Amino acid sequence: MNAVLKIILQRLALGVLTLFIVSIVIFLAVNMLPGDFAEAILGQGATPEAVAAIRRDLGLDQPLVVRYWDWLSGVLQGDLGNSFAQANFSAFVGSESGGNAGVAQQIAPRFANTMFLAGVTACIAVPLAVGLGVLAALYRNSAFDKAANVFTLSSISSPEFFLAYVLILFLAVLNPMLPSLSNIYPDMGIAERLQKTLLPALTLTLVVTAHMMRMTRAAIINLLASPYIEMARLKGVKPLRIITHHALPNALAPIINVIALNLAYLITGVVVVEVVFVYPGIGQLFVDSVKIRDIPVVQACCLIFAAAYILLNLLADILSILSNPRLRHKR
Amino acid sequence: MTRISRRGLLTTGAAAGVLAASGLPLRAQAKRGGRLRVGLAGANSSDSWDGRTHSDTFMISAGQGAVFDTLTENAADGSLRGELATDWEASPDAKTWTFNLRQGVTFHNGKSFGADDVIESLQLHVAEGSKSAAQPIVSSITEMKKTGDHQVQFTLAEGNADFPYLMSDYHLLMYPAGQIEEAIANGIGTGMYKVQSFEPGVRFVGTRVDSHYKDGEAGWFDELEFIAINDTTARMNALMTNQVDAINRIDFKTESLLKANPQIRIQEVTGNQHYTFPMLTNVAPFNDVNVRRALKYGINRQELVDKILLGHGQVANDTPIGPANQYYFENMEQLAYDPDQAKYHLKQAGLDSLDIDLSASNAAFAGAVDAAQLFQASAKAGGININVVQEPADGYWSNVWLKKPFCASYWSGRATEDWMFSSAYEAGAPWNDSQWDADDSARFQNLLIEARAELDSDKRREMYHEMQQILRDDGGVLVPMFANFVEAMNTKVQTPDVIGNLWQMDNSRFAERWWMS
Numbered sequence: 001m002n003a004v005l006k007i008i009l010q011r012l013a014l015g016v017l018t019l020f021i022v023s024i025v026i027f028l029a030v031n032m033l034p035g036d037f038a039e040a041i042l043g044q045g046a047t048p049e050a051v052a053a054i055r056r057d058l059g060l061d062q063p064l065v066v067r068y069w070d071w072l073s074g075v076l077q078g079d080l081g082n083s084f085a086q087a088n089f090s091a092f093v094g095s096e097s098g099g100n101a102g103v104a105q106q107i108a109p110r111f112a113n114t115m116f117l118a119g120v121t122a123c124i125a126v127p128l129a130v131g132l133g134v135l136a137a138l139y140r141n142s143a144f145d146k147a148a149n150v151f152t153l154s155s156i157s158s159p160e161f162f163l164a165y166v167l168i169l170f171l172a173v174l175n176p177m178l179p180s181l182s183n184i185y186p187d188m189g190i191a192e193r194l195q196k197t198l199l200p201a202l203t204l205t206l207v208v209t210a211h212m213m214r215m216t217r218a219a220i221i222n223l224l225a226s227p228y229i230e231m232a233r234l235k236g237v238k239p240l241r242i243i244t245h246h247a248l249p250n251a252l253a254p255i256i257n258v259i260a261l262n263l264a265y266l267i268t269g270v271v272v273v274e275v276v277f278v279y280p281g282i283g284q285l286f287v288d289s290v291k292i293r294d295i296p297v298v299q300a301c302c303l304i305f306a307a308a309y310i311l312l313n314l315l316a317d318i319l320s321i322l323s324n325p326r327l328r329h330k331r
Numbered sequence: 332m333t334r335i336s337r338r339g340l341l342t343t344g345a346a347a348g349v350l351a352a353s354g355l356p357l358r359a360q361a362k363r364g365g366r367l368r369v370g371l372a373g374a375n376s377s378d379s380w381d382g383r384t385h386s387d388t389f390m391i392s393a394g395q396g397a398v399f400d401t402l403t404e405n406a407a408d409g410s411l412r413g414e415l416a417t418d419w420e421a422s423p424d425a426k427t428w429t430f431n432l433r434q435g436v437t438f439h440n441g442k443s444f445g446a447d448d449v450i451e452s453l454q455l456h457v458a459e460g461s462k463s464a465a466q467p468i469v470s471s472i473t474e475m476k477k478t479g480d481h482q483v484q485f486t487l488a489e490g491n492a493d494f495p496y497l498m499s500d501y502h503l504l505m506y507p508a509g510q511i512e513e514a515i516a517n518g519i520g521t522g523m524y525k526v527q528s529f530e531p532g533v534r535f536v537g538t539r540v541d542s543h544y545k546d547g548e549a550g551w552f553d554e555l556e557f558i559a560i561n562d563t564t565a566r567m568n569a570l571m572t573n574q575v576d577a578i579n580r581i582d583f584k585t586e587s588l589l590k591a592n593p594q595i596r597i598q599e600v601t602g603n604q605h606y607t608f609p610m611l612t613n614v615a616p617f618n619d620v621n622v623r624r625a626l627k628y629g630i631n632r633q634e635l636v637d638k639i640l641l642g643h644g645q646v647a648n649d650t651p652i653g654p655a656n657q658y659y660f661e662n663m664e665q666l667a668y669d670p671d672q673a674k675y676h677l678k679q680a681g682l683d684s685l686d687i688d689l690s691a692s693n694a695a696f697a698g699a700v701d702a703a704q705l706f707q708a709s710a711k712a713g714g715i716n717i718n719v720v721q722e723p724a725d726g727y728w729s730n731v732w733l734k735k736p737f738c739a740s741y742w743s744g745r746a747t748e749d750w751m752f753s754s755a756y757e758a759g760a761p762w763n764d765s766q767w768d769a770d771d772s773a774r775f776q777n778l779l780i781e782a783r784a785e786l787d788s789d790k791r792r793e794m795y796h797e798m799q800q801i802l803r804d805d806g807g808v809l810v811p812m813f814a815n816f817v818e819a820m821n822t823k824v825q826t827p828d829v830i831g832n833l834w835q836m837d838n839s840r841f842a843e844r845w846w847m848s
């Protein structure tokens with residue numbers, strides 16, 4: 001067990017370093033974009049005086065290094081800061097209070113929505129993909145296998161918005177079963193919330209299933225050629241039992257890895273689906289913030305995205321180690 | 332007492348854009364009840380109940396249109412009527428204005444409305460550090476005096492006959508004095524709807540107050556739900572699948588799908604929103620009026636209306652004064668596409684041909700780059716070679732507009748002529764995007780100042796007509812077209828015969844004016 005603990009600590013330390021580097025890259029990248037917050041927020045109404053006033057209020061006239069350091073030292077103390085939009089708004093109102101919540105409070109409800117959507121999608125997609133993968137391996141090269149492959153591969157090859165509109169066409173317009181608008185809000189009951197989330201969740205399911213299913217199928221088929229499977233087959237074990245009891249446990253490591261990768265995608269890559277279904281998740285907030293160059297919010301979102309990748313990959317590695325006795329017990 | 336009627340307009344430009352005239356008396360049909368669900372573009376996660384920050388349809392409709400009131404209101408027919416003010420009176424020089432306020436009005440928290448609320452609410456816009464878009468309006472007031480519990484007297488730095496119109500600006504919301512921070516945080520106004528829930532950039536739900544001074548005239552819905560849908564396709568889908576009852580800014584390209592649905596109707600009005608190509612009149616070659624005239628003849632306006640607006644607009648005559656304005660010069664002779672005239676004016680400028688850059692980006696208006704290319708093709712016949720420079724949308728307003736000598740731009744228009752001219756055509760104004768000044772036309776600048784304080788409506792009309800003529804002939808801004816406000820709604824949503832054309836969605840006052848059948 002100690003070995004596992006050591007790996008966790010090592011990986012977490014590396015993760016923190018990665019986050020640090022990500023934050024620098026994002027900070028530089030956003031600064032390299034043309035225009036800044038003052039120009040973006042003022043738009044056509046920008047006068048040099050107003051731009052200068054906003055820059056002064058928000059400290060945008062400071063050198064890059066100073067601004068980055070200010071932000072970093074805040075984060076190290078657990079303070080994600082105030083979004084520029086809110087800071088500018090308080091300066092506008094001339095008071096500190098005016099509904100002024102920090103970046104954390106701004107992101108929290110959006111992030112919770114994103115996690116909800118990711119959760120619902122995962123509940124549908126993971127069992128579906130693994131189940132399809134196992135069946136495809138079992139009946140490999142059959143009509144079922146080919147049909148499953150064609151269907152999942154064509155859905156992963158289509159752009160997300162296209163899948164979304166196809167689903168809307170069939171499930172909302174032609175057969176009005178599900179709402180095309182997923183505008184969930186906090187005081188909504190769980191049943192209504194699930195109903196409103198179903199269409200985006202189905203769209204995302206179509207996007208992520210192929211990858212997981214193909215990996216499950218490939219990993220199992222790979223093992224089916226091993227001598228120990230042949231042994232099992234020779235002693236007369238049924239094909240399904242061979243797969244579930246002998247092949248699957250050994251194929252878990254790659255499957256878990258690909259699931260983790262897809263779960264991370266569900267958190268970080270759903271912007272398009274959120275826009276199509278008007279789902280109030282973090283992706284939309286992120287895009288809005290990049291548009292107006294609201295660096296504190298962009299940074300916070302990126303940290304969350306990067307952390308999701310790091311943690312899910314870490315989790316996947318740990319689970320693969322635990323699922324594999326050879327890795328669990330070091331020689 | 333100076334009330335200026337814009338009824339005359341109805342018989343002209345505005346009426347052409349008003350659809351579905353039933354001829355029945357409208358109030359007879361309106362009835363209370365129902366929940367209106369609207370999908371609106373123009374929402375941001377930084378939205379709040381602070382009127383100083385309002386700039387797009389979602390918050391204008393929720394702020395001035397539902398939760399708050401202003402002193403005056405632009406009626407759908409273009410006339411001005413009192414909202415929280417009942418009547419007003421000017422001194423002969425239009426410098427001192429006395430407003431009588433409505434009595435017996437209460438805020439949603441029970442506080443009664445009076446003169447202190449007006450003064451404190453207006454002062455917000457000139458507070459230290461305030462960046463209110465209405466700051467120029469309020470800073471023109473040198474003194475605000477409470478002359479009674481329900482009377483306020485404003486003294487202006489210079490006479491302004493349009494002052495009551497300015498008080499209908501959607502930024503100038505009335506908050507309860509002494510509780511303004513709370514009112515901004517929670518949305519406490521005197522409007523017909525009080526806030527039930529509000530998530531910035533996502534959703535607003537309002538419920539009808541029990542009794543209101545507009546009872547019987549407006550405010551028919553029991554409940555409102557505004558849903559922020561910034562994506563055009565999602566908005567169209569939401570209406571098609573009956574998730575919402577009405578939407579703003581429809582997508583012209585898929586308009587036929589809406590038209591094919593018998594449950595949906597489309598409503599459009601031509602207002603003052605206009606798309607422009609400003610030239611800097613202090614930069615060569617645009618400092619030569621003949622070059623500007625050549626360009627005015629080199630653009631095919633009707634083609635732009637047909638291809639860029641897909642017919643949802645009307646050709647314009649290089650002035651920013653449109654059908655929603657009081658002194659719109661409707662019968663002024665229209666500039667037409669005429670390559671020979673363009674060549675003639677080039678020759679007058681001493682040129683055989685002209686090579687110029689035109690900077691454009693779709694940040695200026697939807698289809699601006701296409702419009703520039705159409706302009707390029709039509710101008711070629713007149714000996715003008717336009718090189719279209721496609722600029723990045725990011726930073727367009729800071730790096731291109733007002734900086735590049737010839738570019739694409741847009742204006743949403745203003746309720747009054749003076750307001751529009753002093754924003755974009757007065758010498759020295761920060762947004763004077765053609766650098767138009769007394770060197771170009773001293774007459775124009777003189778008329779601008781003279782007309783501002785003129786209380787006689789006939790004299791003003793003459794002056795504003797002359798100014799429109801000057802802009803058409805010599806002006807530095809090419810205004811090829813007015814773009815309609817187009818919205819779509821379920822047929823169960825009823826609207827009055829006349830729809831406001833100052834801003835989208837019945838001047839963003841649909842929550843008060845529309846009803847469920």
